Amino acid sequence: MLIQKLENLLLNATLLGRKKVVVAAANDESVLKAIKLAVENEIIIPILVGNSQEINSICQKINFNIQNIELINTSTIEESSEVSANILQNRQADILMKGQLPTATLIKAVLKKEHDLLKNKLLSHFALAQIPAYQKLIAITDAAINIKPDVAEKLEIIYNSVESMLKLGYTRPKVALICPVEKENLKIESTIHAVAIKKHFINSFIQNCIIDGPLALDNALSKKAAKHKNIDSEVAGDADLLVAPNLDAGNILYKSVTYMAGGETAAVVVGARVPIVLTSRSDSEMCKLYSIALAVCMQV
């Protein structure tokens, strides 16, 4: 079933049954609030890893009864990451969630060879955004992980995202390679990348997505804007996935949903054997809950 609205993520997750979420360095109020919400919505069973004294005191403060919840005491953030990665390695959890620790520390543990958690070629950030101005959900990548991906890395980022979308019920998502202009310009590297990526997809006869680019943001989102520029493309004005040219652009694209367009987002890191939920402290409660629900829905 294709997810049409972020609210449906939650509904879908409920239908799928509770998934096990291991939370690394769970001693973080905003993360525990989100976990509490997800438990109340009956979509997850958490395993809390971290400073147990702090976790207990935060849970008391936010009225979260964790008597029946597994709690593993660790003394450093490195230990929390290691223990969490071990749990995933032993297939005792379905989802990883970041708590009170730097993303880099957690990712380092995930990428350690012996844990064998990297399923695809790389990890990438995948977001679903709901904006009042667009007719459907729009996926965005990569807003948080890959800084300046080359063409080969962009292909892997697209692969990660399309794989995620197929799990969410999309059949042939329309992928727009976003650039500042809609024509190849030898001075603008992102347009050269877009041309190379499109060519690769056409040549490889991959049939599970429709890819086009370079497209500027207006052409990707508005049929009218695309028509004004005489762009004839199945993707133009109807994109399902926006692929940003680099992190500078992807982060702005993702954050503009919330801070300029008054929209909502859900996001996970994909490419590992399990989805990784990396919410930011400034994310809304709904964003955090939707992100956990998105991770649950990707377990299908």
Next chain:
Amino acid sequence: MLIQKLENLLLNATLLGRKKVVVAAANDESVLKAIKLAVENEIIIPILVGNSQEINSICQKINFNIQNIELINTSTIEESSEVSANILQNRQADILMKGQLPTATLIKAVLKKEHDLLKNKLLSHFALAQIPAYQKLIAITDAAINIKPDVAEKLEIIYNSVESMLKLGYTRPKVALICPVEKENLKIESTIHAVAIKKHFINSFIQNCIIDGPLALDNALSKKAAKHKNIDSEVAGDADLLVAPNLDAGNILYKSVTYMAGGETAAVVVGARVPIVLTSRSDSEMCKLYSIALAVCMQV
């Protein structure tokens, strides 16, 4: 008088009296419609340069009476650009507007040494955006001209924008250097640039703006988001100008105003002796009219 809303640009422009706008390659329906609107709003006196037969026939079609308007016939886009640049060189017009020709052709004529039209160190794109979600107008640079500016070029882009904002009535605009994260990260070049730019501004004791960065888009636009990240900055949550790290990011930032946030924009190219209006065919009529009004207001 500080411009608080884009509508006020038009009102302000009316109070300033008509400015002369030379239109290079004016044989373009969407440009002539915008010129017609601006004439009806009594903010400009146009000089139309281009294929006079085409111009006449378009004007007839859109009911634009140009009997009392200067019309200079040219046969190529290069000639249109040259003639327009000459008119500006001879100080016979206050504003340049792009018609039916590539931006590069027009810019080439503007930058020709003998026309002596470049006032500052470089040309840059300057936009004013109005979005429902933000408490005031927000300026954005650079969405269209400089592809991958280095630190020295970014300083010039900021100089161009701040100078423009002072003309618009700002006294000490708050400038946010947008990056994907709010801390220096040696792997993310935009954060290194932001640190260098901020240091330069502090050391040069420039008092006509308040600059801060690296700031992520959420921190720049939302006090709440900044507080969550413990960011203590006069600019955070109250930015007047967003400086994008590069064209890939700037173009997305600018276009997200219209195509994601349901907002309106006005934009001009600054740094030359006169503002240059470069609207795109897909821009709304209001955007084009506001852009002409913005150029008029910058003539103060």
